[in-house]
Amino acid sequence: MTEMAVPRGFRGITKNMGLKDVGDDFAAVVSEVPARSAAVFTKSRFAGPSVILSRESAATGHCRGMVVLSRNANVATGRTGAAHAVEVRRRVAEIAGVAPEEVVIGSTGVIGRPYPMESIRANLDALTWPFPEADYERAATAIMTTDTHPKTCHVRVGDAVLVGIAKGVGMIEPNMATMLAFFFTDADIDGDELDAAFRRVVDRTFNALSIDTDTSTSDTAAIFANGLAGPVDTAAFEQALYDCALHLVRDIASDGEGASKLIEVRVTGARDDAQAKLVGKSVVNSPLVKTAVHGCDPNWGRIAMAIGKLEDETDIVPENVRILFDDLPMHPEEPSDALLERAAKYLGADEVVINVDLGIAEGAFTVYGCDLTEGYVRINADYTT
């Protein structure tokens, strides 16, 4: 990543501030010049103070960048936790010489524990501006919790560059945004267009992802555009943003806690896109489908079950529903043993595509997830409070 082109004018720093035993747990990336921004957040009723503060920042549409503390979500920590979030955001803004409302703050990790503020304060006091040129690989590493590798993506759009970083491998069924995902670009984009494009892209990428049906209290996705590279074609920009976000989503799904493979469920022939998404989520979230894929068992009956349990979708007629593993037809064809054997072999791949056609109309949606393994149970039975 460090050798690749990066967007102009973003400065960043990563540090260990005493939250993780080893490695960076603090990352800040801020534009030197004013920027436009768009952001979406968790809808959780237990949203943490970082999310609540960042919603205020994001409402301005003029955030320059972000600060993230990992390993501790600072959620359900009462008034003390709220004061800590305000303090961290204010100190980072002071150091960078910007207003607090120009900074998005993100938190991720354990719920219900206060920040180690003494250590954080001492470390913040030692920071000086300007930070070095932002190192996105290091920033992506600093925001990791149970991720096994940092997740970054970068693309060129005209003269501009777009970089995305993300984290999150558990407690993931974002509803509005994923755990933490940040995009930085030097493209010059109108604020309203940026916001609209960002929401459209998030809906088809982060909101199409589910690892374990559990929606985090800390989900945050934001984009910062400082305009230093001049105007770009907006359609090309949205496509680049989509590609970048999808890359991160697929990376998150593949790296899902304990996951051994990515599952992509492509639903077509639905009443509308919303129904296609509902069906896709039901299939990709079914623990019986996820374990069958893990065991390379072409048990398409479990896919039928996962569709069937959507009892309110009365226009779904079992006889008209087609189910395929990749291009291998399972229902209603009553597959031969030879075909089942081919399907079992196909399920051994790193990426598995399940195709479902509902035979109703033209609605379509693709969702992303992963298999359910003994590793998921191990990680989450052992992850310390």
Next chain:
Amino acid sequence: MTEMAVPRGFRGITKNMGLKDVGDDFAAVVSEVPARSAAVFTKSRFAGPSVILSRESAATGHCRGMVVLSRNANVATGRTGAAHAVEVRRRVAEIAGVAPEEVVIGSTGVIGRPYPMESIRANLDALTWPFPEADYERAATAIMTTDTHPKTCHVRVGDAVLVGIAKGVGMIEPNMATMLAFFFTDADIDGDELDAAFRRVVDRTFNALSIDTDTSTSDTAAIFANGLAGPVDTAAFEQALYDCALHLVRDIASDGEGASKLIEVRVTGARDDAQAKLVGKSVVNSPLVKTAVHGCDPNWGRIAMAIGKLEDETDIVPENVRILFDDLPMHPEEPSDALLERAAKYLGADEVVINVDLGIAEGAFTVYGCDLTEGYVRINADYTT
């Protein structure tokens, strides 16, 4: 069970008819005399022909008993499967000398495979009426799939006896009824009262159970009352039915695929009972809560997360929500390390109670589930198509 009192007038038979490699896979229990009945079924869009046929039977309110084939759900098997279900129900009715509509047929097991009808026909032809007095332990054993033990319950109500049998340890989040549960009684109860009592009881027991969020295509619960013991107090009968159903539900949850413990989530202080149920289900279904309980990790933050993800429940205010393991307060008290240690020890029990009070009004509901273990993944990655 065999030494205990049983309801008068029910005759039963179990057999191996070639679906399981070993052990009985066929059970029929039928009243000698006419009976009243009530029944509820899965709402799955992929409901199998057995469910569809049994809905017709149940509509009469005069079913005498049931026939069940296990190991094969006869679901998504097309017209052939539908014809097979009709044939099995008709043959059993003929043998018992009753109308086909007096028999409920239940199926459970793999989806998408036809019945081995040659073997089933030969075995049915060998049956003669009257069957011996019903042996409920054997019937409960015959209907098992991945269950580790048969599930039965019996209680006295006045001069009458009520017996219940059930099966099901996976693909369990019944919405209307559980996998398979049958109740037999010689109490004389008015048909409408029987139906109303049965639905109320099912809603607070089987519909309060979730092992893995997956709703089966075959869920069936039915009660048969032949009146031979004369009238009983209806309130006492409903209480007995509730006790019996709850016993079976707790047994199913404890025996959940791979489960090492029962989880009971008691929600109080809700806007209404429906909200309490919604919150309870969200907690008991969260894979992160389930794995934390499995790992004896008092990670109450995951319970907060599971409540918080119900974004539409805008009257839930985090500060007013109380979360306890049994009587050990976790939120909003910010528990001491000593208390967390006690909670960790408590989570080592076979049955874990999570108490949630929403602090809104008087709505209450209790739901039942189990922990998520590596065993669940193993069983379901290996279970053959």
